[in-house]
Amino acid sequence: MIEVDSLTKRYAETVAVDAVTFNVGEGEIVGFLGPNGAGKTTTMRMLTCFMPATSGTAAVAGFDIFTHSLEVRQNVGYLPENNPLYPEMRVREYLNFRARIKGVPRKERKARIEDRMQQCGIDDVQRRLIGHLSKGYRQRVGLAEALIHSPKILILDEPTVGLDPNQIRDARQLIKGLGKDHTIMLSTHRLEDVEAICGRVIIIHEGRIVASDTPDNLRQRLAGAFTLKVEVRGPSEQVGKALETIPNVARIQRRDAKDVAEFSIEAKEDIREEIFQCIAKNGWVLRELHREHLRLEEVFAQMTEKEHAPAAAEKAEEKDPEKEEKK
Ligand SMILES: Nc1ncnc2c1ncn2[C@@H]1O[C@H](COP(=O)(O)OP(=O)(O)OP(=O)(O)O)[C@@H](O)[C@H]1O
Ligand SMILES: [Mg+2]
Structure with a gap:
């Protein structure tokens, strides 16, 4: 539904989007994840024909963004960053105005507006x-x-930004529901958004794509993807040694306080149950056990490190004369 090949946007000095290539298949909900200035909005603006690309190609719903912008716009619903609405207009009046501009036939407008207000929970x-x-x-x-x-396609630029936790939950539910009959690409800073809604995530960093995977696989690829905080009443050194024996533990940090020891455990899997069993088996007292969310900054730090390493290895392989001969 969305096919992007070497799409690039250059401003005077900055390369905002640097030859990105990716696809979004029909029915997918793809998260476009990246820190500030990564190039998410710029990419989305090019795909929705709000801004011309410097080079590269892209087809949206089968239409070229350079030559068929009208058709692209007809097939895409775009929620821009900072969602520019008209504050002095009433909701229904605004939707009617937009429906007219977007060419919804006059006869269908009323029913269409009713339907969309219902769908998005704004009729009241x-x-x-x-x-x-x-x-x-x-x-x-x-x-x-x-x-x-x-x-058929929705491109949503940070649909959950600035919302409180309840609103975030509602927005996610709404988007997930829309995913049943739409292809969706949404941008976000939040790893949790992606985990809650998306079947796949594309990570963009400094204008380049550094990963494209399912949220689960992505987590697995990250060392220490799970950080677990554990507080135990017991002999801290012994407790630490016992915790080290749990499979998939990558790193343990210990901080002794009065009577209790606090541990920060980085693990490749969610090993909360193993931790509980280990502490209980030894007759110690588990005072606290919780999982901390991996900060996005840490994901990017790890992804960019990892992506550079294999790239360098591939280059070395290309130059390997023995391999060249075998070919
Ligand atoms: N009109 C512009 N002129 C010059 N540079 C721009 C312009 N718009 C964006 N940029 C630059 O392009 C880069 C990508 O910006 P973009 O807005 O696409 O990032 P983003 O991933 O959407 O970030 P955020 O999470 O903050 O919304 C940034 O370095 C930004 O400063
Ligand atoms: Mg943006």
């Missing part, structure tokens, strides 16, 4: 001024607008 605020809505509701209005012309 349809007469409110957009400027008076909460951030979460404004995002829903943005989604309803993106859906108004019945596109």
